[in-house]
Amino acid sequence: MHENARRFDVDALLSIARLSSPRLSSKGDIAFSAVIPDLGANKNRPEIRVVWREGGESYYQGEGDSMPSWSPDASKLAFASRRGSGKGEKGSGLYIVGRGGEPRRVAWFTHGVSELGWASATKVYVVAPVADEKTRDKDGDYVATDRLPLWFDGSGLVAGLADQIHLVDAESGRTSRLTSEDLGVLTAEPCGNSIYYVTLRRWVDPLDTVVKSVPISGGEPETVLEGLTVSQLRCINGRLFMLAHKREIGLASHSKLYLLEDRGKTSCLTCGILDRNIWSIAGGFGGEPVIVYADRGRSVIAAVEGRVEDLVRGDMIVVQADSNGEEVVYIASSPTEPPEVYRFKGGDVERVSSINRWVVEEFRLYKPRRVEVEAEGEVVEGWYIEPEGEESKPLILFIHGGPKGMYGYGFYGEMQLFASEASQWPTPTPGVATGMKRSSPT
Numbered sequence: 001m002h003e004n005a006r007r008f009d010v011d012a013l014l015s016i017a018r019l020s021s022p023r024l025s026s027k028g029d030i031a032f033s034a035v036i037p038d039l040g041a042n043k044n045r046p047e048i049r050v051v052w053r054e055g056g057e058s059y060y061q062g063e064g065d066s067m068p069s070w071s072p073d074a075s076k077l078a079f080a081s082r083r084g085s086g087k088g089e090k091g092s093g094l095y096i097v098g099r100g101g102e103p104r105r106v107a108w109f110t111h112g113v114s115e116l117g118w119a120s121a122t123k124v125y126v127v128a129p130v131a132d133e134k135t136r137d138k139d140g141d142y143v144a145t146d147r148l149p150l151w152f153d154g155s156g157l158v159a160g161l162a163d164q165i166h167l168v169d170a171e172s173g174r175t176s177r178l179t180s181e182d183l184g185v186l187t188a189e190p191c192g193n194s195i196y197y198v199t200l201r202r203w204v205d206p207l208d209t210v211v212k213s214v215p216i217s218g219g220e221p222e223t224v225l226e227g228l229t230v231s232q233l234r235c236i237n238g239r240l241f242m243l244a245h246k247r248e249i250g251l252a253s254h255s256k257l258y259l260l261e262d263r264g265k266t267s268c269l270t271c272g273i274l275d276r277n278i279w280s281i282a283g284g285f286g287g288e289p290v291i292v293y294a295d296r297g298r299s300v301i302a303a304v305e306g307r308v309e310d311l312v313r314g315d316m317i318v319v320q321a322d323s324n325g326e327e328v329v330y331i332a333s334s335p336t337e338p339p340e341v342y343r344f345k346g347g348d349v350e351r352v353s354s355i356n357r358w359v360v361e362e363f364r365l366y367k368p369r370r371v372e373v374e375a376e377g378e379v380v381e382g383w384y385i386e387p388e389g390e391e392s393k394p395l396i397l398f399i400h401g402g403p404k405g406m407y408g409y410g411f412y413g414e415m416q417l418f419a420s421e422a423s424q425w426p427t428p429t430p431g432v433a434t435g436m437k438r439s440s441p442t
Helices: 010-014 357-362 413-423
Strands: 018-024 030-038 043-051 057-061 066-070 076-081 092-098 104-109 115-118 123-131 161-169 175-177 187-191 194-200 209-215 222-226 229-236 239-245 256-262 265-268 278-285 288-295 298-304 308-312 317-323 328-334 337-345 348-351 369-375 378-385
Touching: 010 413, 018 066, 018 317, 018 328, 018 337, 030 066, 030 328, 030 337, 043 066, 043 076, 066 115, 076 115, 092 123, 104 123, 104 161, 115 187, 123 187, 187 229, 187 239, 194 229, 209 229, 229 278, 239 278, 256 278, 278 298, 278 328, 288 308, 288 317, 308 328, 308 337, 337 357, 378 413
Parallel strands: 278 317, 298 317
Antiparallel strands: 018 030, 030 043, 043 057, 066 076, 076 092, 092 104, 115 123, 123 161, 161 175, 187 194, 194 209, 209 222, 229 239, 239 256, 256 265, 278 288, 288 298, 298 308, 317 328, 328 337, 337 348, 369 378
8 A cells, every 4th residue: 555545435436447257268368357437427348358378468348348258279259249239229249359350240149148158169159038929029118927037137127038058150150049948048068069058947946957968069958967956067178067056055055066977977076075165166277177165254266186275365355267277367356455367377376457456556445354253152253444543433334144145355345435434534522422432344
C-alpha cells in the first residue's frame, strides 16, 4: 500500500474488473474474460485478453465477448459474443479467431449461449437454449408452463427453454443438434468420440441427475450413469472425471472426485482422503487430475494421485482454474488484492494480469483477522476488519451459512468500503449506542 494511499470509495468499488474463464492452450497461451466497468459511460466493457506464451498480448473487445476456448492445436480461439448484432437482435453468436486475425462469426443462437468448447480439431460444441414452441408465442413475450423457474435475471423468461448440445463446423458454420432433452443439458464435455453430458431425471428434483453420452458423429444418446448428483465433467487423457456426491446430506453434501471406469461403474478418488468440498476440476497436471477445494476460508489447488498433494495454497480464494498437463492458470484474490490471473509452473507462481493492480497501489485496504466463536459447544469461524481510530464504531455483521457459501481470504470490496467509511466516522454522541468498540466484522 502506498504511503499516500487514498480512502477506498464507492467509485473504486464500482470500477473493479470482473475476471473469469481462464483457459490454457496446449502450448501455454492464456486466454481469459474481463468485464471492465466504464463509470463515465454507465456501462460495462467486456473483452477477451490473450497472453501469448512467447510474449505479447492480444485483445478482443465486443459486446458480450466471453467464454474463450482454445482449439486442440492452439491455433484458434472460439468464444461467444454479440458483436455485430443488429438492433433488437436477440441471442449470441459463436466466433472464431486465429492469431493476428479478426474474429469471424460462425453461428448464431437466438436464445444465447450457455457453454462452448472444442469437440475435435474442426468441430465446436455449443450448449444453447432451444425453445419449446408449444409453450411460447411468436413474439416470446409470454409462455404457458407448469414448471418453475419462470424467470432468470439477465435472461428473462426461461420457461419453455431447454439447453441442448449443438455441433458447429468451425470452417463452414454448418450446425446440427445432437440432443433433445426435455429437461435440458446442465453441462457437457467431449471425451473420445462422444460428448458426455448431465441432465435431470425429474424437473422437481435438481439433485436427481443422469449422465448420458452422444456420438460426435450423431446418433441416439445413451445413459451411462445414474444415482449420483453430478455437477461437472472433465476429460483428462481420455478418462472422464466427475464432481459428484451421493446426497448424503442433501444439497450440502461435499462434492468428491469420481472416475467413470465403465458404463454404470465409478470409483471415488477422494473418498477417505479429503474431507473438504471440491469446487472444480481444473484439468490434468503430470497425468493426474487437478482440483480446487475449499479449506477453512481459503481455496486450494491440488493434484490427486492416491493422495491429495497441494500445489498452490495460501490466504486466498481461487475463483476458477485450468490446466494443460504441465502448468495451471487460475484467477484468485486475497483480502487486500482484487482478482488477477496467475500461472503456476515448476513450483513457481507468476502473476499474469494487472487489471486491478491500481486498487492495491492507490487505496488504503484493510486485512481482516480470523476469529473463532464458541456457541453451544460448536466453534464458528469468522473474520473481522478493524478500522482506524480509537472511538467507537458502528458494528456491521455479515452472517452467511456454510460450508458451501463462505467468507474468508478473498477480496470483498463492499467490506473494504464500510471499513474505510467507519475510519472516518465521527465521535458518537454521548448516550447513543453505536455497537462494539473498534470493530467492523466481516
